[in-house]
Amino acid sequence: xRPAGSTHPARALELGDGGSLTPVDEGWEVDLGRLPDDLxxxxxxxGPLLAFAADHVADHGGGRMxxxxxxxxxxxxxxxxxxxxxxxxELYQMRVPLPIDESWELAVRPFIxxxxxxxxxxxxxxxxxxxxxxxxxxxxxxxxREREPWFDPAGFLLHEVDDHLVGFxxxxxxxxxxxxxxxxxxxxxxxxxHKRGLGRRLVLAGLDHLHRAGLLVGMLYTESDNEPAVRxxxxxxxxxxxxxxxxxxxxxxx
Numbered sequence: 001x002r003p004a005g006s007t008h009p010a011r012a013l014e015l016g017d018g019g020s021l022t023p024v025d026e027g028w029e030v031d032l033g034r035l036p037d038d039l040x041x042x043x044x045x046x047g048p049l050l051a052f053a054a055d056h057v058a059d060h061g062g063g064r065m066x067x068x069x070x071x072x073x074x075x076x077x078x079x080x081x082x083x084x085x086x087x088x089x090e091l092y093q094m095r096v097p098l099p100i101d102e103s104w105e106l107a108v109r110p111f112i113x114x115x116x117x118x119x120x121x122x123x124x125x126x127x128x129x130x131x132x133x134x135x136x137x138x139x140x141x142x143x144x145r146e147r148e149p150w151f152d153p154a155g156f157l158l159h160e161v162d163d164h165l166v167g168f169x170x171x172x173x174x175x176x177x178x179x180x181x182x183x184x185x186x187x188x189x190x191x192x193x194h195k196r197g198l199g200r201r202l203v204l205a206g207l208d209h210l211h212r213a214g215l216l217v218g219m220l221y222t223e224s225d226n227e228p229a230v231r232x233x234x235x236x237x238x239x240x241x242x243x244x245x246x247x248x249x250x251x252x253x254x
Contacts, residue, residue, distance in 0.1 A: 013056055017045075021053045027064030028057050028251075035075045046079035054083070054251050062253030064088075071242045080247035088248035090224040094238040098182070098211040098218050102236070104204035108169070111156035117142055119165040120158070127188035134186065155213070157205055159198065166193040169206035173213065182210030184220040200232060 013021040018033030030053045035042040050067070057065050067085060069076045111120070117139055128134035145151060155171035172185040184206050189198045207218045219241065222229045 013053075015049050015053065019049055021056060023060075024066075027066060028053070029066050029068070032067070032076060032079060035079070037075075039075060039078055042075035043078055043082060046075070047082055050079060050083040050085075054249065055254075057251040058254040062251050065249050065251050067247045069245045069247060071244065077245075077247070083249065085247035085249040087245050089246040091221050091244040092224050092230065092240045093219060093221055093242045093244070094230075094233050095181075095217055095219045095241040096207070096233075096236060096238040098207060098216050100204060100207055100218075100237060102204055104201040104208065106159055106198070106201040106205055108157040108159050108202075108205050111153045111158055111168075111170075113146055113153055116158065116165070120168065123165050123168065123190045124186070124188060126191055155206075155209055157202070157209060159202060159205075161193070166190045167198045167202050169202040171206045171210055173210070173215065174219075179217050180215055181217050181219045182207070182213065182215035184218065187220075200236070203232070203236060 012023070015021060015031075015033060018031070020031045020033070022029050022031075030050065032046045032049055035046055054065060057063060065085075066088065067076065067080050069080065121137060121139060121142060124137055125135060128137075146153075150172055152171075152173070155173070157169045157171070158165055159167040167189040168187065169184060170186040172183040174181040174183060184203060187199065187202055187206065189196075189202070210218055218238075220233065220238070221244075222233065224230070224243070
């Protein structure tokens, strides 16, 4: 799942040319907006923006300032490094051709809106207690996603044992991508049900659903340092398509 930081009450600051500095739960996220194609010009433009952003963070209590570099972006990477920022987090986008010729044999059913929210939240929050975005999700946040135009409960697959939810695979279709992509959006197994091979079969169930919906390419996002997950996905045929990196700098309060 791709990150989208949640904001706290402090206001975002516009930096011009589409740039912004936004307070989030664990610090601040900076977006440099549009940068010139020429690397020297990009540094001349982005460098002062990052310095201004750091001054603002310092004047408002300090904290971590983060700049996401999506895919191959030499200009943003050069600006981040020149500002003394270092990679604090890396997300892989991994892709696989569909279908995958492997049996998964697992009982799953679609999510039912208005019925399954609390059970799903309990499993999700236990499974992702370590995750910077997916942990501590609230009912309001889940209901907001249910109202998104891409939401399809038929692709939100639940696996239960004795009427208790123990794992899920939530899929998402990117119909406007080229080629169209079927995403394993969020997948998890309750910690009480680990070491049963459920994660692999839930991935396969999700990919099978996406292929039956007409998708020929599956994709997902995963933390680059989540070695068990990366190993599982590679074993299923996924390969790294691109990498998003978060460049961080700890700004002291002034």
